[in-house]
Amino acid sequence: MRLQIPITSLDFEKYYQLRWEILRKPWNQPKGTEKDDSENSSFHLMALNDEMECIGVSRLQKNTREEAQIRFMGIRGDQQGKGVGKLLMAALEQKAKEDGVRKIILQARENAVPFYLSLGYKQIEKTFLLWDIIQHYKMEKEI
Ligand SMILES: CC(C)(COP(=O)(O)OP(=O)(O)OC[C@H]1O[C@@H](n2cnc3c(N)ncnc32)[C@H](O)[C@@H]1OP(=O)(O)O)[C@@H](O)C(=O)NCCC(=O)NCCS
Known part of the structure; x- marks a missing residue:
């Protein structure tokens, strides 16, 4: 497994x-809904297996100079729980540090809260309910 910044259109x-x-x-959301207006200005990172299949994705965006x-953040189902998410998070945190960022925030899906807690993120508050189903929690970490 290795981490790679996507470059080509195939990536x-x-x-x-x-x-x-x-x-x-899984929530019947159509193609296209997986992107937002900040793709071009964000830092993207993916995990590839030996067969060059993408098994993990994540994105870092700058909100302010320091945040x-x-x-x-998503890991392919059969690869979850094997440390891939943890590696992606560490690489994004490293990149953020290099960019002068002091704090990382995120909106965690309820199922992913224990994952972020294990990486040192603090649970700040209950936020929005996506598609009336998925509760989110704001979390943050000083880096
Ligand atoms: C949540 C997700 C990103 C975590 O990535 P992952 O590769 O499965 O997690 P890792 O194997 O790197 O786990 C890292 C640590 O978090 C812990 N962890 C991960 N998921 C956990 C869970 N559901 N409950 C408790 N602990 C969990 C692991 O035990 C591990 O701790 P350790 O290092 O002490 O062993 C991944 O499971 C996923 O894509 N889930 C579905 C999509 C999703 O919810 N994305 C997040 C949206 S905010």
Whole structure:
């Protein structure tokens, strides 16, 4: 397994495909909903297995000079719980540090709160209910 910044159009195809499959498809959300207006200005990172399949995706966006936000974190179902998410998070935190960021915030899906807690994020508050189903919690970490 290795981490890679997506560069080619094939990289991005695989990257957005996994994002859609993990974070949108199970809730019947159509293709296209996996992207927002900040893709071009964000830092993207993916995990590839030895077969060059994309098994993990994540995105870092800068909110202010000192604050960044991690979004669209997803690991392929059969690869969850094997440390891939932890590696992606560490790499994004490193990148944020290099960019002068002091604090990372994120909106965690309820199921992912224990994952972020294990990485040192603090649970700040209950926020929105996505599609009337998925409760989110704001979390943050000083880096
Ligand atoms: C949540 C998710 C990103 C975590 O990535 P992952 O690769 O499965 O997690 P890792 O294997 O790197 O786990 C890292 C640590 O978090 C802990 N952890 C992960 N998921 C956990 C869970 N559901 N409950 C408790 N602990 C959990 C692991 O035990 C591990 O701790 P350790 O290092 O002490 O062993 C991944 O499971 C996923 O994509 N889930 C579905 C989509 C999703 O909810 N994305 C997040 C949207 S905010």
